[in-house]
Amino acid sequence: MSKTSRALIPLSIFIALAALLFYGLQLNPREVPSPLVNQPAPALTLPSLKDPQQMLTAERLRGKVSLVNVWASWCPSCRQEHAELMRIARENNDVQVIGLNWKDTRPEALEMLQQFGDPYAEIFFDPDNRAGIDWGVYGAPETFIVDAQGVIRHKRIGPINREVWQTEMLPIIEQCRGQ
Amino acid sequence: MKQHYQLAAAALLISLLAIGTAAAYTLENFTFDDPARTAEFRTLIGELRCLVCQNESLAGSQAGVAQDLRKEVYRMMQEGKSRDEIVAFLVARYGDFVLYEPPLKPATYILWFGPFLFVGIGGWLLWRTLQRDKATPEPDLTAAEQARLQQLLTKTGD
Secondary structure (H helix, E strand, C coil): CCHHHHHHHHHHEEEHHHHHHHHHCCCCCCCCCCCCCCCCCCCCEEEECCCCEEEHHHHHHCCCCEEEEECCCCCHHHHHHHHHHHHHHCCCCCEEEEEEEEEECCHHHHHHHHHHHHCCCEEECCCHHHHHHHHHCCCCCCCEECCEEEEEEEEEEEEHHHHHHHHHHHHHHHHHHHH | CHHHHHHHHHHHHHHHHHHHHHHHHHCCCCCCHHHHHHHHHHHHHHHHHCCCCCCCCCCCCCCCHHHHHHHHHHHHHHCCCCHHHHHHHCCCCCCHECCCCCCCHHHHHHHHHHHHHHHHHHHHHHHHHHHHHHHCCCCCCCCCHHHHHHHEEEEEEC
């Protein structure tokens, strides 16, 4: 080995290490990958938000691609993504947007829908974080893509905007449609 | 100067008291008939990570989700579930991330064995360098060099 190439070894190690650390800076430590992706959706037996008498189950998710959106009226990012959810529900007839109202109160949740509109085909009401724990929810908003067979295909942590919908969610929904 | 020390001591005392009450506030309701079980519960929630405030354990976090999970762990322990069953329940929902100590499996080999690997590489490089120094002793001087050395030695002797 010549002297020059030997002298380059520390430099190349340094560059490799710097590249690794720089890559690490791009990762978001808040996004914890979910072990539920590609697993059948967990149990979801809860009353409906709009009709307290009506009990809903995970059967409601079958037969159509579903976006299961975890939201609450106290969550600012949920308000931020609300308009995008309205658009998604309006423009995609073969996708149902299902709400999981999480750690919220019924009057406040209903008031928010009255104020900003209601994109949800159905809303499960989970004030005590019962289904939330089974679904591994640790913040709002979170959105799961569940295919027509009831299998979770993706979990989005954080709000959805147009770009997230186009680049992250739509390709997976296309796959679900193709099944 | 003395006043400053008193002020600092008072501030320290207040913050320690605040920490004490916060811990008592979150954990006082979680007791079992068997004190060993209470101790087991406190150890377990200290080993589980809160996903919201990621540098805190379930025991220390005031986040709503952490409170829910403490209740859930408490409920499962009251049902007589073992530590391993409770950990498996949480890992199935939140992933290995809830564990402060990652499990040993192929994806974490580099994490567990990486440091030993690097120490091994460093040790090998050191050993090799030392061996090479030993293997190549200084060659004997030639006749011409010997004469020059003699000349230099006599010169400095003046």
